[in-house]
Amino acid sequence: MDPIRNPYAPGAGQRPPELAGRxxxxxxxxxxxxxxxxxxxxxxxxxxxxxxxxxxxxxxxxxxxxxxxxxxxxxxxxxxxxxxxxxxxxxxxxxxxxxxxxxxxxxxxxxxxxxxxxxxxxxxxxxxxxxxxxxxxxxxxxxxxxxxxxxxxxxxxxxxxxxxxxxxxxxxxxxxxxxxxxxxxxxxxxxxxxxxxxxxxxxxxxxxxxxxxxxxxxxxxxxxxxxxxxxxxIDRLAREAADRALEAPAADEDAAFESDALAAMYDATGGYPYFIQAYGKAVWDLAPRSPITAADVAVAAPEAESELAVGFFGSRYERATPGERDYLMAMADVALAQSGLGGDEDSVPSADVAARLGKKPQSLSPARDSLLKKGLVYSGERGRIAFTVPHFGRYLRERG
Ligand SMILES: Nc1ncnc2c1ncn2[C@@H]1O[C@H](COP(=O)(O)OP(=O)(O)OP(=O)(O)O)[C@@H](O)[C@H]1O
Ligand SMILES: [Mg+2]
Missing domain, CATH: 3.40.50.300 (P-loop containing nucleotide triphosphate hydrolases)
Structure with a gap:
């Protein structure tokens, strides 16, 4: 569809076309x-x-x-x-x-x-x-x-x-x-x-x-x-709000999503606003016509993911040193072992991360502290650690 009329706005602090769910x-x-x-x-x-x-x-x-x-x-x-x-x-x-x-x-x-x-x-x-x-x-x-x-x-x-x-x-x-x-x-x-x-x-x-x-x-x-x-x-959007974040801006441009397409979008984005904007932008540009279908979403997904890999994940990954990247990767592995796919938002025990790397926890505290300072991970409870970036574990595992 016409890229000039594309209403979606992925980007840090970018005002969304529809502020849904707030x-x-x-x-x-x-x-x-x-x-x-x-x-x-x-x-x-x-x-x-x-x-x-x-x-x-x-x-x-x-x-x-x-x-x-x-x-x-x-x-x-x-x-x-x-x-x-x-x-x-x-x-x-x-x-x-x-x-x-x-x-x-x-x-x-x-x-x-x-x-x-x-x-x-x-x-x-x-x-x-x-x-x-x-x-x-x-x-x-x-x-x-x-x-x-x-x-x-x-x-x-x-x-x-x-x-x-x-x-x-x-x-x-x-x-x-x-x-x-x-x-x-x-x-x-x-x-x-x-x-x-x-x-x-x-x-x-x-x-x-x-x-x-x-x-x-x-x-x-x-x-x-x-x-x-x-x-x-402030959390990811519930299904209804996520749908509105996509549909309202489309409607302003006389376009629409089929209901299967909305379901596929929610599957892919998990309701995270940044992902909604990124997917919305990609699917709009690649869909041949309105209404946008689930097949259009499938075609656009690689494009959306590669945008995210650069703009959302990559820019953060770049800030980590090799030692810190090992730490992040170990976190992703522990999260996967702990709760399966989709468990990346859960915190993991930092002792388990150390065990995974075969190191003493103390020897890892410089990497851990530096990641905390860089805002890539956070610790909400003593002895546990989590990614600040949603889906970061999946990104790390996929880039290998
Ligand atoms: N309620 C919403 N509905 C639809 N899109 C939204 C909503 N809130 C934010 N977005 C979109 O999500 C993206 C991220 O928003 P924003 O930069 O405010 O996030 P943030 O929480 O401040 O992230 P960071 O922690 O990286 O600073 C932007 O592209 C924005 O347009
Ligand atoms: Mg911000």
């Missing part, structure tokens, strides 16, 4: 926005899930919902080894602009506080030329959010920001993607600041997204984090 999260977030703006206590929201399930896309949609309500919003993506101050300052700068508060003096004060927060990077008295300027052209407000203790500074910063938003009856939403990559001090400070916020009734919320072990990262940092955040597991 109505519950969107509706719940509307309630959160309403409550926070009214000064009611609300927990911050944290989305967790495997690679490619649609966390970034949903985070962006939630941000869109906040913007539509006139909130000030800002977003950042955490990176390993990078401090929170600079990216957060840029995000908050954006949020203040979006708020559109009319009183210049109040706005300049908060911008000045953001600037002083940013300048206190790494607690060092950096030389002036080294100071990073977040493009804020008001003077820094000395003595506010610049103590060097990130926890104290965040609380002050959020308090001033919340005050500004409360003036105009709105709120501020701070969206943090890849939240598991925040440094330990930053996580702990962020938890403390959220704790403070939840008690003061200030209209500021943090919405995070990250890998499945993010709740463990947060609770290792502050024991009260379980009461602070509402965790929402």
């Amino acid at each position: 109505d519950e999260q969107l509706a719940a977030f509307d309630v959160v926005l309403e409550r926070v703006a009214k000064g009611r206590p609300e927990r911050s929201l944290v989305l967790t899930g495997l690679r490619g399930v649609g966390k970034t896309v949903l985070l962006n949609a939630l941000r869109g919902a906040a913007v539509r309500r006139g909130w000030g919003t800002g977003k950042l993506e955490a990176r390993p080894g990078q401090g929170l101050r600079r990216p957060l300052s840029s995000a908050l700068h954006q949020a203040v602009r979006e708020l559109g508060h009319g009183d210049e003096e109040s706005v300049d004060h908060v911008l000045g506080v953001i600037k002083s927060f940013a300048h206190r990077d790494a607690g060092t008295a950096a030389k002036l030329k080294d100071q990073w300027s977040p493009g804020i052209d008001v003077p820094a407000v000395r003595g506010r959010a610049d103590s060097g203790d990130i926890e104290i500074d965040l609380v002050e910063l959020f308090a001033d920001l919340g005050g500004l938003a409360a003036d105009v009856g709105k709120g501020v939403g701070i969206f943090i993607d890849e939240m598991q990559d925040l440094g330990a001090d930053d996580v702990s400070a962020l938890c403390a600041a959220c704790h403070e916020l939840s008690q003061s009734g200030l209209p500021v919320i943090v919405v995070g997204a990250g890998l499945p072990h993010l709740p463990a990262v947060l609770s290792a940092s502050k024991s009260y984090s379980e009461r602070l955040f509402r965790y929402q597991r």
